Amino acid sequence: MIREAALEDLAEMARIHALCFAKAWDEAALGDMLKSPGIVGLIAPGGFVLARVAADEAEVLTIAVDPAARRRGTGRALLAEAVSAVQAKGARTMFLEVACANSAARALYGLLGFHNVGRRKSYYEGGEDALILKADLPLAAVGHGR
Ligand SMILES: CC(C)(COP(=O)(O)OP(=O)(O)OC[C@H]1O[C@@H](n2cnc3c(N)ncnc32)[C@H](O)[C@@H]1OP(=O)(O)O)[C@@H](O)C(=O)NCCC(=O)NCCS
Structure with missing residues (x-):
């Protein structure tokens, strides 16, 4: 269900991003990111994640799930897969930024x-x-499984 995002996915990624963020990234911005070095881009039905690896550090650039597809494990599966992918590229730590009030994302990350x-x-x-x-x-084995 999760696969590498390709340039053909940009329209769907932009659609989902616009549903998730007030300052959304358009197809051009997402395409530039997808083509840049060290990028991990993964897409699933209704959601996608972008992460970047530089040396042994990785960063989550964005993760977004269509509101109509939330609470079905998509975000968690995408993030777990992104973690595996950056690890395979040599990352030993992963960072991200999250708004204090974003309780859904904070719960998922925790x-x-x-x-x-x-x-x-x-x-x-x-x-x-x-x-x-x-x-x-x-990652240590944490949280409940699905
Ligand atoms: C954050 C986000 C990606 C989660 O995607 P999702 O597919 O709904 O997440 P999952 O279904 O995999 O949730 C996994 C777990 O995270 C926690 N979680 C997810 N959404 C939650 C919410 N609204 N409230 C509380 N906990 C939540 C729960 O523990 C959940 O497990 P459960 O459903 O078994 O209780 C999604 O809400 C989203 O796209 N938000 C807008 C964009 C955004 O804020 N991105 C992060 C920016 S830093």
Whole structure:
């Protein structure tokens, strides 16, 4: 169900991103990312994830699941697969930023073993802080299985 995202998927990725974020990335922006070095792009029905590896560090650039497809395990499966993929490319740690108020994403990240290592004050438009989360790879077996 999860596969590598390709340029043919950009329209679907942009559609999903627009449903998930006020400042969404369009097809051109997503395409530039997909073509850049160290990128892991994975897509599943209703969702996708982009991550980037540089040396032994990886970063989640975005993860998005269509509101109509949420709470079915797609986000968790995409993130777990992205973790495996960046690990295979040599990453030993993975970072991401998440808005303090984004309880859904924070719950998902916590389930996979990401923990809080910092805060960026007023990171988002509107002044909301971002939390910086980190996981050491390979992930410890955490959370409940499906
Ligand atoms: C965050 C997001 C990707 C989760 O996708 P999803 O496919 O719904 O997530 P899953 O179904 O895999 O959820 C896995 C677990 O995460 C937790 N979780 C997910 N959504 C949650 C919510 N709204 N409230 C509380 N916990 C939640 C639950 O523990 C869930 O397991 P459960 O359904 O068995 O209880 C999705 O909500 C999304 O696209 N949000 C908008 C974009 C976004 O905020 N991206 C992250 C930016 S940092």
